[in-house]
Amino acid sequence: MLLGPALALSAILFSLGVAGVLLRRNAIVLFMCIELMLNAVNLSFVALAQLHGASGYVMVFFVMTVAAAEAAVGLAIIIGIFRHKQSVDLGNINLLRG
Amino acid sequence: MTSLVWLTVALPLAGFLLNGALAIRRPGAKDLVSGIGVGALVGAFGVALTVFLDLWLRPPHAPVIVSLWRWLPVGSLQLDFAFQVDQLSAVMLLVITGVGSLIHLFSVGYMKADPGYARYFAYLNLFVVFMLVLVLGSSFPVMFIGWEGVGLCSYLLIGFWFSDKVNADAGKKAFIVNRIGDFGFMVAMFLIWHHLGSVNFTDMVERAPAVFASGSAAVTAITLFLFLGCTGKSAQIPLYTWLPDAMAGPTPVSALIHAATMVTAGVYLVARTNVLFALAPLSSTVVAGVGALTALFAATIALRQYDIKKVLAYSTVSQLGYMFIGVGTGAYASGVFHLVTHAFFKALLFLGAGSVIHAMHQAYHATHSHADAQDMRNMGGLKQYMPATFWLMLIATLAIAGVPPFAGFFSKDEILAAAFARGGDRPVYYLFYAMGVVTALLTAFYMARLITMTFLGENRTGDRERSHLQDAPMVMTGPLLVLGALSAFGGFINLPPFFGGGALLEHWLEPVTAPAHQFFGLEMPHGQTEFFLVGGAVAIGVLGLLAGYKATLRRRTPTAADAPADTGLARVLNRKYYVDEIYDAILVRPLVWLSRIVLWKAVDQGVVDGAAVNGTAKLSQGLGWLGSRLQTGQVGVYVVLFLVGALWILHAMVG
Numbered sequence: 001m002l003l004g005p006a007l008a009l010s011a012i013l014f015s016l017g018v019a020g021v022l023l024r025r026n027a028i029v030l031f032m033c034i035e036l037m038l039n040a041v042n043l044s045f046v047a048l049a050q051l052h053g054a055s056g057y058v059m060v061f062f063v064m065t066v067a068a069a070e071a072a073v074g075l076a077i078i079i080g081i082f083r084h085k086q087s088v089d090l091g092n093i094n095l096l097r098g
Numbered sequence: 099m100t101s102l103v104w105l106t107v108a109l110p111l112a113g114f115l116l117n118g119a120l121a122i123r124r125p126g127a128k129d130l131v132s133g134i135g136v137g138a139l140v141g142a143f144g145v146a147l148t149v150f151l152d153l154w155l156r157p158p159h160a161p162v163i164v165s166l167w168r169w170l171p172v173g174s175l176q177l178d179f180a181f182q183v184d185q186l187s188a189v190m191l192l193v194i195t196g197v198g199s200l201i202h203l204f205s206v207g208y209m210k211a212d213p214g215y216a217r218y219f220a221y222l223n224l225f226v227v228f229m230l231v232l233v234l235g236s237s238f239p240v241m242f243i244g245w246e247g248v249g250l251c252s253y254l255l256i257g258f259w260f261s262d263k264v265n266a267d268a269g270k271k272a273f274i275v276n277r278i279g280d281f282g283f284m285v286a287m288f289l290i291w292h293h294l295g296s297v298n299f300t301d302m303v304e305r306a307p308a309v310f311a312s313g314s315a316a317v318t319a320i321t322l323f324l325f326l327g328c329t330g331k332s333a334q335i336p337l338y339t340w341l342p343d344a345m346a347g348p349t350p351v352s353a354l355i356h357a358a359t360m361v362t363a364g365v366y367l368v369a370r371t372n373v374l375f376a377l378a379p380l381s382s383t384v385v386a387g388v389g390a391l392t393a394l395f396a397a398t399i400a401l402r403q404y405d406i407k408k409v410l411a412y413s414t415v416s417q418l419g420y421m422f423i424g425v426g427t428g429a430y431a432s433g434v435f436h437l438v439t440h441a442f443f444k445a446l447l448f449l450g451a452g453s454v455i456h457a458m459h460q461a462y463h464a465t466h467s468h469a470d471a472q473d474m475r476n477m478g479g480l481k482q483y484m485p486a487t488f489w490l491m492l493i494a495t496l497a498i499a500g501v502p503p504f505a506g507f508f509s510k511d512e513i514l515a516a517a518f519a520r521g522g523d524r525p526v527y528y529l530f531y532a533m534g535v536v537t538a539l540l541t542a543f544y545m546a547r548l549i550t551m552t553f554l555g556e557n558r559t560g561d562r563e564r565s566h567l568q569d570a571p572m573v574m575t576g577p578l579l580v581l582g583a584l585s586a587f588g589g590f591i592n593l594p595p596f597f598g599g600g601a602l603l604e605h606w607l608e609p610v611t612a613p614a615h616q617f618f619g620l621e622m623p624h625g626q627t628e629f630f631l632v633g634g635a636v637a638i639g640v641l642g643l644l645a646g647y648k649a650t651l652r653r654r655t656p657t658a659a660d661a662p663a664d665t666g667l668a669r670v671l672n673r674k675y676y677v678d679e680i681y682d683a684i685l686v687r688p689l690v691w692l693s694r695i696v697l698w699k700a701v702d703q704g705v706v707d708g709a710a711v712n713g714t715a716k717l718s719q720g721l722g723w724l725g726s727r728l729q730t731g732q733v734g735v736y737v738v739l740f741l742v743g744a745l746w747i748l749h750a751m752v753g
Contacts, residue, residue, distance in 0.1 A: 018741065021737050022734065022737060022738060022741070025734070030733075090732065090733050090734055091732070093731070093732075093733065094730060094731030094732055095731055096729060096731040097729055097730055097731030097732075
């Protein structure tokens with residue numbers, strides 16, 4: 001049973017994802033970091049499923065489905081923004097400022 | 099029969115409602131209006147008479163309480179709307195409905211040409227309603243309804259010709275000055291409830307001697323607050339200034355409200371609560387002192403007034419002062435006695451003055467002159483043109499000056515004798531007595547001046563106007579005749595033993611005044627002392643009359659238009675010691691300044707508008723601005739905040 005190392009890896013990956021989201025300004029990279037976080041969570045689901053039964057696996061499929069849908073919508077938005085602004089740098093995207 | 103006493107109130111109330119409706123619907127139906135207005139009062143007088151006779155023939159052991167309905171059932175306060183019929187309220191009942199009927203009748207003639215005829219009678223009826231509630235009320239709150247109601251009617255009738263700003267202002271002044279007194283009445287009422295646990299007069303008489311030690315602070319405070327109410331309603335120093343201005347109303351109103359009935363409410367109140375005043379010797383001294391001071395003060399002002407109604411107004415203030423000397427001395431019956439006789443002769447004087455003004459007004463109206471119809475300098479020699487009015491007013495003058503056997507002599511003499519007697523154990527009352535005597539002299543003087551200026555000497559009305567002067571019609575002179583008889587013989591209702599009488603009124607009022615007499619008994623002077631007191635009073639009255647007559651006739655009086663301005667002391671008196679100006683400077687102006695600069699500009703505009711209303715808007719705007727600073731539009735910032743939030747929630751859930 002490799003539960004401990006698996007969960008540790010999951011935590012490391014998730015933290016990397018968070019750090020990327022916080023620090024990077026390119027929207028594509030940000031997007032990839034979010035995927036990284038999602039998949040880090042997937043890893044911990046799979047690892048814990050060994051202890052708690054199949055619902056963990058099922059949850060992973062849900063996450064993957066949502067991630068796929070999110071990727072489609074998210075990429076479409078990024079393309080839309082790029083067409084509009086000629087840039088995917090988040091520093092330039094502040095239309096919602098109060 | 100006593101249980102029918104509610105009719106005395108209901109009849110004028112119905113009169114008010116009917117006349118009020120007519121005033122709106124058919125102001126022109128004057129015959130109907132007079133029928134209702136006068137009829138209601140005469141009916142009420144009839145009922146009052148039966149109630150009085152019932153009380154006379156079968157004197158009850160305790161006051162008869164006629165409870166109409168349960169009014170305020172609140173916790174331990176179970177208050178009925180009830181009337182109290184006893185010897186004191188019966189006397190007041192007769193005076194109000196009796197003199198009221200006569201004045202209503204007089205008004206039919208006096209107000210004949212006025213477009214507000216129906217409105218006038220509606221108000222006058224309403225006044226009688228409230229006045230009767232005032233004297234009949236069996237508890238302080240019921241009395242207070244009447245107390246406030248008469249103030250309202252007084253306001254309405256003073257400002258009856260409200261299109262003239264002066265009249266409207268006079269009405270407001272009366273109302274506002276009275277509010278100061280009403281504050282005292284209310285505080286006294288609360289204190290009585292606090293200490294006695296009841297606001298009924300019967301309970302008060304029963305419990306007060308047990309609860310209050312004589313001269314204790316509580317009862318002194320209560321009585322002083324009550325007396326503050328009296329100074330407002332009965333026009334005593336320092337709140338008397340509204341009464342002379344109240345002459346802006348129609349003259350019969352001055353006769354009914356501002357001479358015979360409403361202004362005597364304060365005297366009635368002291369007489370009604372005599373047990374409290376008897377327990378508070380200090381308050382009684384204050385009452386008598388203020389009364390004496392007011393009597394003297396107002397009498398000096400009356401010396402130099404030219405407006406015939408103003409003379410009578412200050413005379414009323416002065417005579418009310420006499421009544422307060424009486425009740426403040428513990429001679430409650432004498433105070434009430436003077437109240438009754440004063441109602442007779444002062445109503446007669448006012449109505450007589452009304453007749454004179456009516457005639458003068460018609461004369462000036464006929465020739466389109468704008469001279470002042472109330473200025474005595476424009477009169478003179480009217481005896482020739484209005485003999486009936488002259489003789490009747492002469493009777494009233496002799497009565498008020500204290501010439502025997504006219505009504506005022508007995509009542510005034512009794513008050514002075516009582517003050518003299520009280521001086522035996524409280525020397526300060528000798529001072530009040532002396533002030534009363536000087537006032538008597540001044541009273542006789544200014545009344546002689548009034549009669550001489552108005553009716554004697556040569557006529558100054560004007561050559562063209564003179565032919566229009568004549569006595570008033572019978573509907574106006576009739577009531578004067580009745581009042582003349584009452585002024586002449588009214589004193590006999592309380593003829594003292596000294597003159598072979600039985601002091602009827604005094605014995606009649608004994609059940610009411612008895613509780614007070616055990617704490618504040620009074621030994622009236624007898625024998626030689628009484629002889630000297632009476633002799634002195636007569637001498638002073640006659641002396642004053644002669645002096646006033648001589649002094650006025652000696653100089654030729656110029657007409658108002660030609661008169662030079664008064665100088666020196668005469669000017670000070672004519673301007674009423676500048677009291678109105680002083681009040682204006684030390685009270686009204688600072689209040690206006692406070693209202694304008696502090697309350698309006700600072701509190702209302704600054705605090706309420708600025709801080710509260712606009713401040714709230716500004717505050718939410720500012721908070722919104724702060725919140726909007728978070729919305730940078732930068733996704734990164736959102737993410738950081740989101741993460742911080744998520745971590746915080748996680749921490750809260752785990753930890």
